[in-house]
Amino acid sequence: MTMMSVTFEVMFRVEAEVESGEVVCVVGDCDRLGNWDPHHAVVLSRESSIPGQCRKNNQQMENRCDKENRKTCDVWRKKVKLCGMKNYNYRYFVCQIIESDSEFTERTVKVIRWETNILPRVFSPADYMKDPGKYDAEIMKFGEYGGKNHVTNGWLTDQxxxxxxxxxxxxxxxxxxxxxxxxxxxxxxxxxxxxxxxxxxxxxxxxxxxxxxxxxxxxxxxxxxxxxxxxxxxxxxxxxxxxxxxxxxxxxxxxxxxxxxxxxxxxxxxxxxxxxxxxxxxxxxxxxxxxxxxxxxxxxxxxxxxxxxxxxxxxxxxxxxxxxxxx
Incomplete structure (x- = not known):
C-alpha cells in the first residue's frame, strides 16, 4: 500500500521593525526552512509599511538615546510548502543580505536581531488542519510568542x-x-x-x-x-x-x-x-x-x-x- 504525503502551503506572516536595507527571514528545522542556517533561510516579502514604532518600550529606549526615528513597522509574509504531519520548529530574524557576485560563493548574511525565547515557534499540521483560515490570517509579532517577548542582537556570521x-x-x-x-x-x-x-x-x-x-x-x-x-x-x-x-x-x-x-x-x-x-x-x-x-x-x-x-x-x-x- 502506498502512503500518501500531505503537503501544506503555510503562510508565515509577522510584524517587525526594520531599518532601510533590512529584511525579515524565517528559519527552521527542515530543508524548506534552511535547517537553522541563515544563509538558506526563507526571505519574506514586505506586505505593508507603517511609519513609526511597533512597541512603546522601544520608543522609550530610542528617546533616551536621542535616536533618530528611522524604523518602520512592517508586515512581512511568505508561503512555504511543508510536507508531512510532523511539527516544525522555526524562528524569525531580521538581517541584511548582500548577494554574491560569484555562483561559487554564498550570499553574505548579517543577522541584526533574532528571537531568543528558549522554546522556538512551532507549526503543527494537526492544529492547522482544524482551522487553516485562522492560521493564514494571523499576524505574529516579532519576538512575541508563548506569552513572552525576547529579542537579542545577532551574532557575527560572515563579518x-x-x-x-x-x-x-x-x-x-x-x-x-x-x-x-x-x-x-x-x-x-x-x-x-x-x-x-x-x-x-x-x-x-x-x-x-x-x-x-x-x-x-x-x-x-x-x-x-x-x-x-x-x-x-x-x-x-x-x-x-x-x-x-x-x-x-x-x-x-x-x-x-x-x-x-x-x-x-x-x-x-x-x-x-x-x-x-x-x-x-x-x-x-x-x-x-x-x-x-x-x-x-x-x-x-x-x-x-x-x-x-x-x-x-x-x-x-x-x-x-x-x-x-x-x-
Whole structure:
C-alpha cells in the first residue's frame, strides 16, 4: 500500500521593525526552512509599511538615546510548502543580505536581531488542519510568542566587528579657546576599496575633504558609559557628546575590515546652539593592521591646518562565528 504525503502551503506572516536595507527571514528545522542556517533561510516579502514604532518600550529606549526615528513597522509574509504531519520548529530574524557576485560563493548574511525565547515557534499540521483560515490570517509579532517577548542582537556570521574606544580626557586642542569646550564626535565609515579607481579631479569634486566615499553597507553604532548606565545609540547628524572622563565605543561590522577606514568629525557642543563643526581626523585601514592597538591621531581644522590631536584611541577587531542552531 502506498502512503500518501500531505503537503501544506503555510503562510508565515509577522510584524517587525526594520531599518532601510533590512529584511525579515524565517528559519527552521527542515530543508524548506534552511535547517537553522541563515544563509538558506526563507526571505519574506514586505506586505505593508507603517511609519513609526511597533512597541512603546522601544520608543522609550530610542528617546533616551536621542535616536533618530528611522524604523518602520512592517508586515512581512511568505508561503512555504511543508510536507508531512510532523511539527516544525522555526524562528524569525531580521538581517541584511548582500548577494554574491560569484555562483561559487554564498550570499553574505548579517543577522541584526533574532528571537531568543528558549522554546522556538512551532507549526503543527494537526492544529492547522482544524482551522487553516485562522492560521493564514494571523499576524505574529516579532519576538512575541508563548506569552513572552525576547529579542537579542545577532551574532557575527560572515563579518568582522571593529571597536574603536575613546576614553579618559583624550581630546587635546592647541588653541586655548578650544581646550575647555565640550565636544560631540561623529564617526563615519569610509570604503577604501574605491581609492584606486578615482582620479584626482573626481576625488576632490565628489568627496571634498573625504579621502574615500562613505561605506553604504556599514553602520556605526555608538555606546557611552557613565556612572549610571550604558547607552547604545545610533549616531545623530552632529555626533554624540563626549564628556571628559567618560568611555565611548564606536562599533562597526564589515565583511572587509582591511578596506574599512573611519572619519571622525568634531563639533563644539553648547546648550541651545546648533553644534559647530570645527575639525576632523581619519583612522585608515593602514592604521588598523593589528587586532588590538592604540593610536594618537591629529585633528585637522576646516581650513586644513592641524588644530589638535586625540590620544589613546584604541581599536580592536573581533572575528567570531556562532553556531546556527542558536537561532
Amino acid at each position: 568582522s566587528e571593529i571597536h574603536i574606544r575613546i576614553h579618559g580626557n583624550p581630546i587635546r586642542m592647541w588653541k586655548p579657546k578650544y581646550r575647555k569646550q565640550t565636544y560631540r564626535i561623529k564617526c563615519t565609515p569610509l570604503d577604501q576599496r574605491y581609492k584606486d579607481h578615482l582620479d584626482e579631479d573626481e576625488e576632490e569634486d565628489e568627496w571634498g575633504t573625504h579621502v574615500s566615499p562613505p561605506s553604504t553597507f556599514t553602520k556605526v553604532l555608538v555606546s557611552t558609559l557613565d556612572e549610571r548606565h550604558i547607552n547604545h545609540c545610533v549616531q545623530s547628524e552632529s555626533g554624540t557628546i563626549f564628556e571628559a572622563g567618560s568611555y565611548m565605543i564606536f562599533t562597526a561590522e564589515t565583511t572587509e575590515p582591511e578596506s574599512l577606514g573611519f572619519q571622525f568629525d568634531f563639533y563644539v557642543n553648547q546648550e541651545g546652539v546648533t553644534p559647530k563643526h570645527i575639525g576632523y581626523c581619519y583612522l585608515l585601514p593602514v592604521d588598523l593592521k593589528k587586532s588590538n592597538d592604540t593610536k594618537t591621531v591629529p585633528i585637522t581644522g576646516l581650513n586644513h591646518k592641524p588644530i589638535g590631536q586625540i590620544d589613546r584611541t584604541a581599536a580592536d577587531t573581533v572575528q567570531t562565528k556562532s553556531p546556527y542552531n542558536q537561532l
